[in-house]
Each structure stands twice: as structure tokens, then as C-alpha cells.
Amino acid sequence: MKPPTLADIRRAAVLLKGVAHETPVLTSRQLNERSGARVFLKCENFQRVGAFKFRGAYTAIANLTRHHPSQPIVVLSSGNHAQGVALACQLHGREAHIVMPEPVNPLKRAAVLGYQGKVYTPANRDEADQLVEELVLKLNGHCIHAFNDPKVIAGQGTAALELLHTVKDLDVLLAPIGGGGLLSGTCIAAHGLNPALDIYACEPAGALDAIHSVRENRVVPQPNPQTIAEGLRTSIGDLTLVVLRKHLTGFFVIEEHEIVEAMQFVFERLKIIIEPSSAVALAPLLRREAALQGKQVGVIITGGNVDLTGFFQNLSQAPNQWGPE
């Protein structure tokens, strides 16, 4: 298995044209002032399924279609990859079998069901792995890994491709790191277009595996991640490790309170909804990292799937607290 090339990412972009949204690039006077940088946000929170994951999932399935037009797809994911695959399968008229180990976020399960995906909820991760194997055998299914897959990486790289076409003179790119699929695609696309770009991985202090893996040049999993950034609890794979070692300038390690503060800054000032994983990539800007001062900085805002149920329950019950305008 080899990483994709810039040409593969360009082919993915052609496949995604008119299917994925070409998401907007937002700027904010307040964010620029706060960070001491000029910041360009590639807003994948506005992507279909609310996250960049649709790009990779669709690309992988579109590449299968020619050879295996009706093979069912099987995935293990309780997050945005599940939704991305379910929608991509619906668009291709394929069966999606989504294995979501407990505890499952009911909103994410509902979203997968909304795209006609079949949902399985085994009790834990070991049972989930076994179930995926069984389903692949029984259904003659094809399993799409959430990040350790060249087609998935190529699809995720199209976000950076669009960003660099929109903003020509970026100095730095920031993205969060979970399994490393997004960041690998970002590295290949960005350095394919501009080898001088600095690219930093942003990793929660409570889920450090990529930083150790890259330094030791082997996958060093984090078996017990503790972070609000659910998309970043996973550990990187052997394919993404190769790409990241080759391309990354460095890492920023982000504390939990910084994640919440960055989310709050964006909700309150920029008026957009981002998930905790996206906030991880903004935190280095809010703490004014020296490497970013005075630079043109692109940030991949990975998604906007946040559970707001509690907020709206409170809102429905709120009294008329403040007087008239």
C-alpha cells in the first residue's frame, strides 16, 4: 500500500466536483487581531455530513464502482467516517453496513440511519473488529478504513487543494491529527503545490500518539485517550505515519481547556459551529505560537458535528430573562 500522489488527489477532486461542496474559506478580523497572523479557515464544517470525511469516503467508493458496482461496504466507525460512508453509499446505490461499537452517540447513529445505512452496535471494540470481519466474509463486502487507505487520503487532500487554489500565498497550514488521513492528504496536496509550506499537526495532550509515533518511527498507539475531541482519540496507522514523517514541520500539543476556549471563541466571535477536533487546530493561533506570528496561516476546520441537544433543551425552558431591546 503506497500513499497517494498529488495526481491522485487531483483525480479525487474531479470525482468530487458537483458532489462534495467546495466549502468557503472564511476570514475574521477578530481572529487575526487575537492571533497576530492572517488566518484563512477552510470550512469543512459546511461540507456534506458536516465534516471533511465525506470527501475520502466518496472517493474510495467511487473508485470501487467501476470494478465492483454492487459490492456492499462495511466500516468500523462511530463518528463522521460512518456518516460519510453512509451518504456516499446512498449516492452510489450501495449497501452500507456501519459497525458502531458502544457507547454510540445517538445523534450519529440517527444520521447514519438517515442515509439508509445499516447500523450494528456491538458491546465493545473487540467485538466490533470481529463483526466487521464476519460481515466482510458473509456479504462479500469491502471494508473502507477511516484513514489508513490511499483513496481515502486522496479524497481528504482535496480540501487543502481547494484552500491553496483560493489563497495562493499561505506560509503555514494547521490541521488536527487523529488517524492522520486528513493531515496526510493535506501534506501531499500542499507540498505538491508548494514545498516551502510549513505544516503542523495539532494533537490533544490527552491523546498523544502521533507525536511519539513520528519521533520513534513506529506506530505508538494511545490505548486510553482522554480528550473532548472525539475525532482525535484514534491512533495513526502505518500508511499515514510514512506520510507524516516525510512532510510535517512539527507538532503543537493542545490542552483540553484550550480546546474549549477555542471553540467558544469561534462560536461567539465568528458565529460558526465547529467541533472540538477543529478547535484543536485553532488553539496554536489563540496562544500566539511564535512560528505563526505575522504569517499567512491556513487552517482546516474539520467539522461541525456537535451535540447541541442540551443547549436547546435549556433554551426551550428559558424564561424571559432580559428586558426588551
Place this chain on the structure above:
Amino acid sequence: MKPPTLADIRRAAVLLKGVAHETPVLTSRQLNERSGARVFLKCENFQRVGAFKFRGAYTAIANLTRHHPSQPIVVLSSGNHAQGVALACQLHGREAHIVMPEPVNPLKRAAVLGYQGKVYTPANRDEADQLVEELVLKLNGHCIHAFNDPKVIAGQGTAALELLHTVKDLDVLLAPIGGGGLLSGTCIAAHGLNPALDIYACEPAGALDAIHSVRENRVVPQPNPQTIAEGLRTSIGDLTLVVLRKHLTGFFVIEEHEIVEAMQFVFERLKIIIEPSSAVALAPLLRREAALQGKQVGVIITGGNVDLTGFFQNLSQAPNQWGPE
């Protein structure tokens, strides 16, 4: 006092160029499917101070500047008008005296203070009215009304002007109604460019005054408004009444639960933050009003100033509830 003309709104647009944001017009596949219309959202939640009010406040103050370059400004507002005036005064190097009757939202007070406004918090509305009078006399101040002012109305009309320049073939415009400044400016701009446009006012069932005022052709205040849409608790004025009677196609009356549902739809699907007043203008689309079916519908999203403090307090304390992706 006469209402502004389209020419006045165009002059306001010139004043605001490079000062106010030319806010984006967003579309959403999901909103179109849900509503049976093609919807274009003029996103004033991305405006400076987080609401359209900056347009009117800045326009009124910029028009004063030539003749009274250092006269202090006095306003009565506990909401977005207060913030708009405070920022506009800061940009013009003028003193802003903002009278905010209790109960005052601490976030809005903090925002005004951030723009160097002087804040007064009298115990109730009567004391506030008296204090405004006293300040005007003592400081030789100029009072800018939040909506019953031709310059303010002209400034608010620039949002619709931009929307109609971006989307040429709208059939219908929707906007919420509080004091009617935004809607009056919207009517004059929109019918100045296209007299055939249908324009509807969207009013909370718990704060109905405009619908009665327009029908009876006199200001019929609502002394005890009960709605989560704080920006819409105020009653219209004699100047806005004249404009609304002349231009409005009709009213949509919106229930409280519809306001919360529309907010939730937008937060969860469109991933942008809107305040309850904006949700009032989306509710007719979500309930698929017959007059909107198959139409090209523009909506003024008035602002995004929502108190999210409770949400972020809960988030900081949240355990790792769901498993890894």
C-alpha cells in the same frame, strides 16, 4: 420626519463601504429540501458587533460628523443597537453613553464596555427614559433612536441592497419585525429595485404589535411581550409604521417552539449561529408556508448574539462520553 429613499440607502452604502462587512449570502441544500423553496440567507450574524444594527448606527453617526464633530451620543438600548452605536462611536472618536435598563445581559454590557462605551444601568424603563433626557441636556448629547430614525433605517436597508445585488431574481423577502427599522429599510431598498417583490414581516406570537398596528393604522404597543426573541420585544414607531403599511405583503406569526426549532435546525444543519430573532424569519420556511413554495426566497439573518455561557460550562465539565472514532 420622512422615511429615507432608495437614494438615501445608496448613500448609506457608500458610507459603509470598507467599514461594515459585505456579509455573505449562504445557501443550503437541506434548507431548500425542507422548505420547498430556494433560500438565500443574508448573514448579518457575520456583521461587525454580530448584528445588522451596526449598519444603521454607523450611518446615523457618520451623517452627524460633518456638522457636529464631537457631540456625544446617547442611546437607550440593552441589545444590539447599544453595541452598534458603541463601536460606531469608537470608530468616529465620539463618546457613547449607553443607557441599559435592568435586567441587563452581562455579555451585552461587556461588549459595549469593550468598545469604550459608557454604560448606565437604571432600575427600569421609566428611569432609563428620564436618564436619557438628562444626559442629552447635561452633555449636549445627540440621541439616536434604535429604529424610528431615517438615517438608521437607511443604514439597515443596505443589507437588502447587497442581497438584491447578489441574487437578482428573488420573489420574496422575509425579515423579523421588532421596532421595524430593519424591515423598513428592507422594504424601501427592495421595492426601489423591484416593486414586484413580496415582503413579509415575521412576528412572534408573544410580541404581536406590528400586525395590529399595521391593520389599525396606529401604533398599538405590546406592553408585556413574552418571547425568547429579545430583539423583537419592542414595538414599532410612527415612522416605521408608515413604511410598513405602504410596502408589506403580509405577516407570518411565529410560535415560540417554532423559534427554537428553527434555531436548532440552523445550528445543527447549517452550522452557523443565529439569534432567536433571526430564527423567527426562518420559521415560515420550515413550516412550508404556501406563499413560499417553489419561490426564490431571501431571508435577512439579523444577528448571532446568543448567550452560550451555559453550553460551554457544561462542555468543560463533560466526561469522555463516547468512544473513539
